[in-house]
Amino acid sequence: MDRYWFEGWYRDARKCPSPHFNARPTNEVSLLVIHNISLPAGCFGLPYIEQLFLGTLDCHADASFAELQGLEVSAHFLIRRDGEIVQFVSCDERAWHAGVSSFDGRIGCNDFAVGIELEGTDTSGYTDIQYQQLQQLTRELMTIYPMIVKARIVGHCDIAPGRKTDPGPGFDWQRYLAVV
Numbered sequence: 001m002d003r004y005w006f007e008g009w010y011r012d013a014r015k016c017p018s019p020h021f022n023a024r025p026t027n028e029v030s031l032l033v034i035h036n037i038s039l040p041a042g043c044f045g046l047p048y049i050e051q052l053f054l055g056t057l058d059c060h061a062d063a064s065f066a067e068l069q070g071l072e073v074s075a076h077f078l079i080r081r082d083g084e085i086v087q088f089v090s091c092d093e094r095a096w097h098a099g100v101s102s103f104d105g106r107i108g109c110n111d112f113a114v115g116i117e118l119e120g121t122d123t124s125g126y127t128d129i130q131y132q133q134l135q136q137l138t139r140e141l142m143t144i145y146p147m148i149v150k151a152r153i154v155g156h157c158d159i160a161p162g163r164k165t166d167p168g169p170g171f172d173w174q175r176y177l178a179v180v
C-alpha cells in the first residue's frame, strides 16, 4: 500500500469527486500544469470553485458567473489559501483544466497532464502554506509519475500562450522549484 496514493487519489487531500473527467487515451502522465482560480475574481475562501468543478454552481449567485453557465471544467487539485488540498479527479483519469493547449509540439495537454489550481489571482501572490503544500504534492506526484520531471512543470500560460496568463507574475517559480 502506498503511503500517499490510492488509485490516483492523494491521501492528504479532501476527496471531492467531480463528474467532469474521462479516461486518458493512454496511461501516460508526464506533465504538471499550475493554474490559479478565484470566484468571484479576487475573492477567496468561498465555496464557488468547488461548486464549479462539481457542476453545481448557481450561475446567478454572482453577476460575473453568467459566463460560466454550462461550462464543464475540473482540475485534479485545488490548493486553498489556508493550505487545504482538495482533489476532484483521480490523477489516473483526465481532468478538464488545460483547454486548447500544446506542450513540446503535442496538443491537448489534458491527455497527459495533472492540473493543480492555486486559489489566487495573477497578482495576489500566494501564501506560504500554499507553497509548502504545492511542493509536497509535487514531490509525491514526481515519485508516483516519474515522467513528471522539473522541465515538465509549467504554468497554464506556457501551454496556452495568448489565451491564459495563470499562475501569473505573482507566482514565484524559483521558490517553488527550489525544493521539489
Ligand SMILES: [Zn+2]
Pocket: 034, 035, 036, 097, 156, 164, 166
Ligand atoms: Zn488555468
